[in-house]
Amino acid sequence: MTDGAAPRTSARASVRTPQVVDPLGALAARPVTLAAGAAALLLASVQTLSRASDVSTPWAAVVALLAVAAGAVVLVVAADPVRAPFGAGAAGCVAAACAVASVLSAVSTSGSNPFVRDDWAGVVSGVLVLGLAPYRPTREIVVVGAAVATVLAVVVVVESPGFVTTVPTATYVVVAVTPLLALTAASAVFSAVYVGHVERWLARAVGFRRVSTDDLRVTLARSVQQDRVTVLNREVVPFFARLIAAGSVAEGDADEARRVAEALRASLVADADATWLSRRLEAPGQRVATEVVDPGRVADRLGSEHRTALWAFFAAVDDPSVVDARSMRLVLTGQEARVDVTIELAVASSATAARRSLSPYLTVLRLVSGDLRIDRSPSLLTLRFSYDQH
Incomplete structure (x- = not known):
């Protein structure tokens, strides 16, 4: 059985997101992501039930809730560590779900919605956009929030003749989109500040290393x-x-x-x-027997990010409290500008249990390589990924 997508370019080479610059921090944010998805669906459901008397088209109300549920599911599933990194496509799906929910929510109360202040579309969409903060870059979060806000503004303009309060239409629009824009701004600021903080820390660390x-x-x-x-x-x-x-x-x-x-x-x-990899894996005190096949000495061309990720993975494999490993074999093959790496990990119990135990380390490897694939047999876990030669 194989997990993971086909090979693709490294996430590090494309966009800088909190998840990319600090994979373990993104793992810690997963409970917040789950809470955001659950809160969005709960808020939409409670608001719909509390305004049951205003619902003129029940099917639209149900489908609007299903759209919110779909957006929450996409957010939670895409944030799963084994699917890292969280892609732009998933963020687009969340935005589409918010837009559809906003339209259908308005349709469900068409002709019987006297106030805009008790509509849930803006708040619920904002909560889902807030859930993107640990995974997507600032610019993309702003684009997602702006796109959903535009749809919501159009919906409010269409609904405005039915509102009982006599104020300019722009006022209705401001009331409707303010929660969404505020939560979008919070999400975007978090992403920008977090990435900036981590990158400044990394710059200082590199400076100390050079000294x-x-x-x-x-x-x-x-x-x-x-x-x-x-x-x-x-x-x-x-x-x-x-x-x-x-x-x-x-x-x-x-x-x-x-x-x-x-x-x-x-x-x-x-x-x-000897390469740094062979020295690391053949050092005295290693519990797990390891074989390194690196005829071209390509391990020495590994960047610091890959070395750190592999070092952490090897330490976990050699720790019996993490995984019960029997042996490990590494094969490194140079191909033009990239190097293919295959790691075969024989385990005493099951490959599925080993994969679950090593999940945080596999997430980091997936993020730094961008193309990690995982093959599982009853007692063998095989990892395949590649990296650019430096």
Whole structure:
């Protein structure tokens, strides 16, 4: 069984949304999304029932509520972590549902709606637009709110001759669209401020990282030097010490010298050929047996976002409290400007349970890659995604 859509370009390369810049923050916002969908449907239902005497076309009232329900379902389903990122198409569906609900709500009370102030379309639409805040960019939220407000304004203008209060038509329009515009503004401001805050934090973090790069290079150089000294102490020094102590070269010393040289060369070559990925997964203390197949050393071309996402995923796989994994195999294949990655995770229980446990980490991988696909068999979870070479 396969989850996920066909490959597409990375979400990071298209728009900057709160969900894209901070995937875990979007996960934390899911209860708010559920509350927004439920509140919109509850508010529309209660308002419709309380104004039952004004309903002249019952079928339109029912379909209006179904439109609100459809918008709420689209909002909640599209915000599901396993479907990340929340797409522009889903936001468009929410907007369409709000517009249809606004029109049908007016149709349901046509000829018997004396006041505009008790119409629910503006408030309900605003609540659904507010639910888009953690997932879509500011400009798109403004466009969605403006489009629905335009439809609502037209509806109010058409209804205005039936209102009992004698005021300019523009006043009716302002009363109707104000809740929607206010909630749209709140949603758009949240999206803009959140993205700006996270990006400023990331900029400072990158600056600190650059400042510490020189010190890190010195530390790594010392570490490599120490590793090589350890190899010499383990292989070369004992051999030469024995030769010096013997005072002569025996018949088997040439073979021993060749063995020591080959061991030293193999150690140095292995260290030179190792990527950050192989070092991470073959470090001492790893609980899960891992095989890395990376003949082209493309793992070193991974960007910081992908490395961080993979690092978190590997840490979760190696934690028995998260998932009961038996082994993991990674295959990296370079293709022109992109690299294809396949991760096969063998689990002791079931792949479905493993996928559920790893859901937050899979969401982050989906967001940074944009094309994560998940295959499940009874005890094997296979992830496939790609990334741009840097």
